[in-house]
Amino acid sequence: MELDVRILLPGFPAIRDGVGPTSLVAEIDSFAGRVALRFGFYNGIGIYYIDAPHLYDRPNNPYHDQYNMAYGDNHIRFGVLGWVGSELLYGVDPLWNADILHAHDWHAGLACAYLAAKTGRHVTNSVFTIHNLAYQGCFSPYHMNDLWLPAELYSVYGVECYGQISFLKAGIYFAGHVTTVSPTYAQEIVNTDLGLGFQGLLADRMHYERFSGILNGLDEAVWDPKTDKKITTNYNARNLKNKLLNKGEFQHAARLQVNPDKPLFGVISRLVYQKGLDIVLDSLTYLLDYGAQFVLLGSGDPVLEHQFTEFVNYHQRQYAGQIVLFYGYNEEMAHQIMAAADVLLVPSRFEPCGLTQMAALHYGTLPLVHATGGLTDTVVNTTIENIKDKTATGFVFYDMTREGFRGTVDWAMEQWKNRKLWRTLQQRGMQQDFSWQKSARQYQKIYETLLK
Numbered sequence: 001m002e003l004d005v006r007i008l009l010p011g012f013p014a015i016r017d018g019v020g021p022t023s024l025v026a027e028i029d030s031f032a033g034r035v036a037l038r039f040g041f042y043n044g045i046g047i048y049y050i051d052a053p054h055l056y057d058r059p060n061n062p063y064h065d066q067y068n069m070a071y072g073d074n075h076i077r078f079g080v081l082g083w084v085g086s087e088l089l090y091g092v093d094p095l096w097n098a099d100i101l102h103a104h105d106w107h108a109g110l111a112c113a114y115l116a117a118k119t120g121r122h123v124t125n126s127v128f129t130i131h132n133l134a135y136q137g138c139f140s141p142y143h144m145n146d147l148w149l150p151a152e153l154y155s156v157y158g159v160e161c162y163g164q165i166s167f168l169k170a171g172i173y174f175a176g177h178v179t180t181v182s183p184t185y186a187q188e189i190v191n192t193d194l195g196l197g198f199q200g201l202l203a204d205r206m207h208y209e210r211f212s213g214i215l216n217g218l219d220e221a222v223w224d225p226k227t228d229k230k231i232t233t234n235y236n237a238r239n240l241k242n243k244l245l246n247k248g249e250f251q252h253a254a255r256l257q258v259n260p261d262k263p264l265f266g267v268i269s270r271l272v273y274q275k276g277l278d279i280v281l282d283s284l285t286y287l288l289d290y291g292a293q294f295v296l297l298g299s300g301d302p303v304l305e306h307q308f309t310e311f312v313n314y315h316q317r318q319y320a321g322q323i324v325l326f327y328g329y330n331e332e333m334a335h336q337i338m339a340a341a342d343v344l345l346v347p348s349r350f351e352p353c354g355l356t357q358m359a360a361l362h363y364g365t366l367p368l369v370h371a372t373g374g375l376t377d378t379v380v381n382t383t384i385e386n387i388k389d390k391t392a393t394g395f396v397f398y399d400m401t402r403e404g405f406r407g408t409v410d411w412a413m414e415q416w417k418n419r420k421l422w423r424t425l426q427q428r429g430m431q432q433d434f435s436w437q438k439s440a441r442q443y444q445k446i447y448e449t450l451l452k
């Protein structure tokens, strides 16, 4: 079966600019005021966006102001995304009607509730994907009316979640099928505290085969060391010497000691508790005392930023030329670090899928990860058995403790001495298939089942 997929997005300025010429599909009067639905193409894919400057034309971040405060009308801004999404199955575009709606994360979760309200059925032609259960889109129940949600949906059998409306719960409860972005995370949020109170509901859905984990793919048009225009020198698995050129160039530019023999550890991450970077900070002296180098690129929690900065200020002399920090979101630098580093640290407390470790594998940068979620599904630990079996691709620690982390750093440093093995691990990682094709086939199966 061939699929005609179209994407609906809020009309953030960058999206409006990126889509280019569009046509007006409809003007819609809704609880969010009058909004326009426009349609255009991006990379050959049909894109609808909601043109509503009063909702989306805000500087900085899509979700919050410069003080990190969520916008007070986020329920409206994302509620209307769900509303318009549901309307795409109900003729809002006279030229195209969707058979299936696939909503992602809390931002789009209400779409599934609106569909349920419109059809009067609980099982809807919708799929809901959880990218991170920790972000639940919770708002005061007083907003039921403001969002045109029928009062009876405010129930444990509906959008209610511990005394609030949860957009995420709406998606989980009303979608015909729920997915999350890796098989291990799917098990974890059913069976452990990572379910954050949703364990029961998700277990029930899993029991009826209406909840499953499908691993995300990696956009290989963006993350490919053979063609990446953001890095100094392109390379492939047979030409790893060119990776070293990237390392040298980066060391020079970042004022690290230029030396191919010093292992360079990298972090590219949002700075939030989930990512476990406090455990790295706690072991930085341990790592640097090996003579290793460390680069961090991140943005987020100002307290964590401050702590890393303080570390550098305090140890400037001791670790001169060994550590460098970059704050902010910088894609070009993310690619350069990915190409330059020898090890990428991903010590997440939980990780629904994770993209950086997959990119690292593609770039011959060995991931050192905590055994959780998608990290478990994508990185094979370098144990004696896995070396023999020819499956090892990185380093995995199992206890989210100082000892757990340091033990694996020790093990990685031990392997660093064996350059032949290291190269084998790099090459194997670079050959892993993380293309979207596999995942796409699994999603297609779900759509077909729902349409039966």
Ligand code: ADP
Pocket: 268, 269, 270, 297, 298, 299, 328, 329, 330, 331, 334, 353, 354, 355, 356, 357
């Ligand atoms: P999450 O979605 O939880 O942030 P992922 O690993 O799934 O984590 O995806 C993060 C993506 O964002 C990766 O592609 C990574 O390279 C990129 N990224 C994270 N922080 C930065 C940053 N400061 N600058 C540039 N890119 C970043």
